[in-house]
Amino acid sequence: MSVRRESNTEVRGASARARGLTHRHPSEVPLQDALDAVADPVRRTILRELAGQPDWTRACGTFDLPVSKATRSHHFAVLRAAGLIEQRDEGPRRFNRLRRAEFDQVFPGLLALVLAERA
Amino acid sequence: MSVRRESNTEVRGASARARGLTHRHPSEVPLQDALDAVADPVRRTILRELAGQPDWTRACGTFDLPVSKATRSHHFAVLRAAGLIEQRDEGPRRFNRLRRAEFDQVFPGLLALVLAERA
């Protein structure tokens, strides 16, 4: 019998993993960081795939990317730091959401260029 | 007496230097190149300075940049290849013009973000 066992779904309070998740609102992101984030082709692929489906339906591992697991994780961290995506843990998986409106308000047109890219 | 001496102002036909000038219309520029061009802070400084004054009034050497002559020349070549500027020789000097409308038509909003940057 453990003390203070809340629930296995972690409804209340962040899990140990989620606590390490540092998000950044687009309004706190320098243009330099936004451009750097968007200048990488792998990251643009992530953004486009993410835009093609509803929020919170894509875990990090479900993206079709030509890189290793470690590199993939790195790219998601960059996108998070650039205010381009939001992440939420659900069990062992980490689901993603494109911060479309927020990002577009700070950097109007930039995300649209990425999503319109035929690649 | 040289044969076929046109004029010293090179009104007709390009000068030897100008002939080596390879321009690229924004419509032929991949998004990757546009983003790479704009992701460099020195190049953004050039674009902002250029936007602050009328076309064809700024020679390459008149920009206040924290880099050497060689590096400066490199940056102008990148901007030219990205369809962001147009260059024209006038005597020994090379004058610049921001391709604002053309670029904005292909990459709407991108240049505006750069010019709005407070830096």
Add this chain to the structure above:
DNA sequence: TAGAGTGTTCGATGGAGGTCGACCATATGA
């Protein structure tokens, strides 16, 4: 509690590109 699945961290590596000094090319004017 053991195992499987998902994702991160760490250290190392390789390549791309920004940077420079030196030299070269062109244009103007004395």
Add this chain to the structure above:
DNA sequence: TCATATGGTCGACCTCCATCGAACACTCTA
């Protein structure tokens, strides 16, 4: 023809970052 000024080219260097394998951390289920 020479001197000066502007700008480009070349080769070398160096830093940053994308990349990887391996090990680790967390979550769920048996």
